[in-house]
Amino acid sequence: MAATAPAAHPATVPGETLFEYALRLGDNGLILGHRVSEWCGVSPVLEEDIALANVALDLIGQATLWLGLAAELEGKGRSADELAFLRDAGGFRNLLLVEQPNGDFAQTLARQYFFDAWHHPLLAALATSSEPRIAEIAEKASKEAAYHLNRSRDLVVRLGDGTPESHGRMQRSVDDLWPYTGELFLADPVDEAMAAAGAAPALSDIRALWDAEVSATLAQATLRRPEPGYVQKGGKRGVHSEHLGFLLAEMQFLQRAYPGARW
Amino acid sequence: MDTATRPPVEQIRSWLDQVPDPEIPVISLVDLGIIRDLAWEGDTLVVTVTPTYSGCPATAVINLEIENALHARGIARVELRRRLSPAWTTDWISDAGRRKLQGYGIAPPVAGTAGCNLGGDAAPTVACPHCGSTATRLVSQFGSTPCKAAYRCTDCLEPFDYFKCH
Numbered sequence A: 001m002a003a004t005a006p007a008a009h010p011a012t013v014p015g016e017t018l019f020e021y022a023l024r025l026g027d028n029g030l031i032l033g034h035r036v037s038e039w040c041g042v043s044p045v046l047e048e049d050i051a052l053a054n055v056a057l058d059l060i061g062q063a064t065l066w067l068g069l070a071a072e073l074e075g076k077g078r079s080a081d082e083l084a085f086l087r088d089a090g091g092f093r094n095l096l097l098v099e100q101p102n103g104d105f106a107q108t109l110a111r112q113y114f115f116d117a118w119h120h121p122l123l124a125a126l127a128t129s130s131e132p133r134i135a136e137i138a139e140k141a142s143k144e145a146a147y148h149l150n151r152s153r154d155l156v157v158r159l160g161d162g163t164p165e166s167h168g169r170m171q172r173s174v175d176d177l178w179p180y181t182g183e184l185f186l187a188d189p190v191d192e193a194m195a196a197a198g199a200a201p202a203l204s205d206i207r208a209l210w211d212a213e214v215s216a217t218l219a220q221a222t223l224r225r226p227e228p229g230y231v232q233k234g235g236k237r238g239v240h241s242e243h244l245g246f247l248l249a250e251m252q253f254l255q256r257a258y259p260g261a262r263w
Numbered sequence B: 001m002d003t004a005t006r007p008p009v010e011q012i013r014s015w016l017d018q019v020p021d022p023e024i025p026v027i028s029l030v031d032l033g034i035i036r037d038l039a040w041e042g043d044t045l046v047v048t049v050t051p052t053y054s055g056c057p058a059t060a061v062i063n064l065e066i067e068n069a070l071h072a073r074g075i076a077r078v079e080l081r082r083r084l085s086p087a088w089t090t091d092w093i094s095d096a097g098r099r100k101l102q103g104y105g106i107a108p109p110v111a112g113t114a115g116c117n118l119g120g121d122a123a124p125t126v127a128c129p130h131c132g133s134t135a136t137r138l139v140s141q142f143g144s145t146p147c148k149a150a151y152r153c154t155d156c157l158e159p160f161d162y163f164k165c166h
Helices: A015-037 A046-074 A080-085 A105-126 A132-160 A164-180 A189-196 A203-220 A243-251 A253-257 B009-016 B058-072 B095-104
Strands: B035-041 B044-049 B078-082 B136-140 B148-153 B159-163
Touching (some): A015 A046, A015 A080, A015 A105, A015 A132, A015 A189, A046 B136, A080 A253, A105 A164, A105 A203, B009 B058
Parallel strands (some): B044 B078
Antiparallel strands (some): B035 B044, B148 B159
């Protein structure tokens, strides 16, 4: 994976920009981790049940680190748990892709693969971030994301190049989720400030890696790559699909009903 | 604890070498390579720990076990510090730890292959911990804990866990 953050640059990143960036990374991990955990106990086969639970665990673990950093950067005395459990949908900064429902196994896998193919090169580049607190979390998380990408890529190929039934479901999932992939690469002022300071890679670099990865895998899976079209966006500024509220209602229930409850 | 009676860190390391990993109790926390540093700061013992996986549920238990073990040895003030970088790698598992894993029925990570799965390279050849055959097959990248993959031996037909390189 070749994208690296630009060499150290004199520009420094304001604390609120770093906070916003850490929050986005944390929210992506938390929301996708929660979604994937919904498969626990009901997956098609035991090995997949365990694999999905492990992926969810990695993502939620990474979210704990990112949200811990965000809480520290914010400096208002909020903890990672408070960020996770006491914000409403409009406060979440995750990509729309990760909050989409699980659907069938093909839809879960297509969502995971599109995310992993973005997440892994992003984390690999963030491991050389000029901001050391971001670099150290990314170094750890990128090793986990590599395993996620290997698995989701492998399964997309096996199901795409599988039976007519699995091929049809995989193609439908790729088509349905495609409009959510454009947002992965839409840079806003936060992304631009981070890239300018060498604290994060340019999203256009990540897009080139993602395009090559996804095109090769879809071809191998005998799946058709959808044409570019309408891009669903808004997650980074808190404008979400209707699905996020239902997810939060479940995920946050305990802390809302019993504020401050601890294990 | 005044400076004159502080146990030396080598002694403390040998105590921690008797604390089992909560999920794979056959190896110790020292074998696992997660105890990165031990140092006295005044009357406080600072233990620097590098986590294995970000979401490993054993992390909180490991911290508790370290504190309990050291308190039991009379060290009243223990401070745990988390160090993320450099990230933990299975190359830090000791030779003794690898032998213990093998004897327990878990194939140890193939030495020097940390990072071997990054970028989709072929998986390493893993020897069956039961019969030693290298005719083994990956069943799933994700096994009973985040750190293990599920394998099967095609000679003795036994399934086994592989402590995957990381």
